[in-house]
Amino acid sequence: xxxxxKVVASYDEAMAxxxxxxxxxxxxxxxxxxxxxxxxxxxxxxxxxxxxxxNNCGVDGFGLGLLLEKHQIKKMVASYVGENxxxxxxxxxxxxxxxxxxxxxxxxxxxxxxxGIPAFYTATGYGTPVGEGKEVRxxxxxxxxxxxxxxxxFAIVRAWKADTMGNCIYRHTAQNFNPMAATAxxxxxxxxxxxxxxxxxxxxxxxxxxxxxxxxxxxxxEKRIERKxxxxx
Amino acid sequence: xxxxxxxxxxxxAQEFKDGSYVNLGIGIPTLAANYVxxxxxxxxxxxxxLLGMGRYPTEDEVDADMINAGKxxxxxxxxxxxxxxxxSFAMIRGGHVDFTVLGAFEVDCNGNIxxxxxxxxxxxxxGGAMDLVAGAKNIIVTxxxxxxxxxxxxxxxxxxxxxxxxxxxxxxxxxxxxxVKEGAFHLVERAPGVSVDEIREKTExxxxxxxxxxxxxx
Numbered sequence: 295x296x297x298x299x300k301v302v303a304s305y306d307e308a309m310a311x312x313x314x315x316x317x318x319x320x321x322x323x324x325x326x327x328x329x330x331x332x333x334x335x336x337x338x339x340x341x342x343x344x345x346x347x348x349n350n351c352g353v354d355g356f357g358l359g360l361l362l363e364k365h366q367i368k369k370m371v372a373s374y375v376g377e378n379x380x381x382x383x384x385x386x387x388x389x390x391x392x393x394x395x396x397x398x399x400x401x402x403x404x405x406x407x408x409x410g411i412p413a414f415y416t417a418t419g420y421g422t423p424v425g426e427g428k429e430v431r432x433x434x435x436x437x438x439x440x441x442x443x444x445x446x447x448f449a450i451v452r453a454w455k456a457d458t459m460g461n462c463i464y465r466h467t468a469q470n471f472n473p474m475a476a477t478a479x480x481x482x483x484x485x486x487x488x489x490x491x492x493x494x495x496x497x498x499x500x501x502x503x504x505x506x507x508x509x510x511x512x513x514x515x516e517k518r519i520e521r522k523x524x525x526x527x
Numbered sequence: 528x529x530x531x532x533x534x535x536x537x538x539x540a541q542e543f544k545d546g547s548y549v550n551l552g553i554g555i556p557t558l559a560a561n562y563v564x565x566x567x568x569x570x571x572x573x574x575x576x577l578l579g580m581g582r583y584p585t586e587d588e589v590d591a592d593m594i595n596a597g598k599x600x601x602x603x604x605x606x607x608x609x610x611x612x613x614x615s616f617a618m619i620r621g622g623h624v625d626f627t628v629l630g631a632f633e634v635d636c637n638g639n640i641x642x643x644x645x646x647x648x649x650x651x652x653x654g655g656a657m658d659l660v661a662g663a664k665n666i667i668v669t670x671x672x673x674x675x676x677x678x679x680x681x682x683x684x685x686x687x688x689x690x691x692x693x694x695x696x697x698x699x700x701x702x703x704x705x706x707v708k709e710g711a712f713h714l715v716e717r718a719p720g721v722s723v724d725e726i727r728e729k730t731e732x733x734x735x736x737x738x739x740x741x742x743x744x745x
Contacts (some may be wrong), residue, residue, distance in 0.1 A: 418657045
């Protein structure tokens with residue numbers, strides 16, 4: 295087996311090393327493009343005190359909402375958490391801490407974290423509660439706030455196709471936060487809909503180069519839809 | 528007569544220039560997509576990573592991997608592109624989106640907007656709104672001019688926690704279209720049958736009225 299073969303055979307192997315109080319960066323937007331099996335594995339492991347960085351926190355009983363059921367999340371960093379009654383309860387009970395972060399700042403925190411840039415200035419959030427206590431500096435006559443980037447002990451990612459070397463492509467809007475999350479984990483685990491052999495994905499179509507990826511697992515996805523809206527044919 | 532939600536959306540859509548890139552918030556802004564004038568082509572940006580948002584899918588076209596920022600199933604239009612959240616907000620923060628339309632609880636005559644949080648109520652998050660108001664070239668706010676008790680929502684100074692400062696340029700309400708500049712609301716158009724006096728009465732911030740104010744054409 296080549297040293298570049300990153301495929302693991304079980305979810306236990308995929309999340310091996312995850313411990314209490316670690317930080318997890320998760321791809322996905324709502325329930326779209328979430329690593330369903332890896333989240334279920336974290337729930338099964340029962341790891342506690344987690345800080346989870348993700349745009350949303352799933353819904354009751356699905357996605358990251360599963361981790362709320364077993365009180366595994368200590369702190370959530372997200373841009374929108376309105377889809378989840380259990381989240382609301384734990385927040386009001388003081389059991390859960392939340393750091394609401396503008397969506398673009400969240401994406402950039404992951405991108406910068408993965409790229410070795412510890413902080414960046416942005417106009418987003420200046421003059422709002424998000425900017426309180428943060429360093430302000432003026433560029434081109436406009437005030438900006440300093441935002442620190444994020445990295446995780448683990449990053450969990452959903453890909454459409456991954457080759458055994460960890461090169462990934464994403465499907466439609468299931469891409470969302472996944473490519474940035476993939477760069478920002480000390481250990482990045484990709485759950486793929488399909489695992490292919492090296493060479494099957496054209497080099498120019500690869501969206502996440504395998505250098506960012508540590509483990510690849512074949513996933514099974516329910517792909518639940520949050521708001522199905524249709525028009526007449 | 529005050530405008531309906533649909534009529535506000537129609538007036539918003541008249542602002543779109545042919546060949547512009549537009550981000551529409553949830554609610555009335557989304558309705559504006561239905562009223563883009565003939566001969567005007569716009570590309571709709573959805574901040575979860577889709578430029579060229581198309582119609583809702585037919586039952587056969589539904590795909591869990593194709594959603595918009597409101598988490599609704601959608602399709603892509605001809606010429607669409609799909610990208611990451613970082614790319615999406617590079618477009619937004621980099622000033623590449625021509626128009627952003629969003630709702631608000633309050634605005635004030637310094638161009639500040641409050642749209643995401645009411646203290647004492649549960650806060651669900653700002654999503655992409657803070658990035659959008661900080662980054663777009665032209666921001667159109669759609670809202671009712673006053674709340675259900677008749678209190679103005681166009682204020683001297685916002686009372687609620689802000690979404691962005693000094694960023695709002697245009698407001699389209701059920702009563703009027705206004706431009707925000709030089710620390711005041713400048714009345715541009717009246718809703719059909721609505722008097723300047725009524726608009727003045729329902730505008731707490733300074734209102735500038737220059738000459739005859741035309742009625743909107745809906």
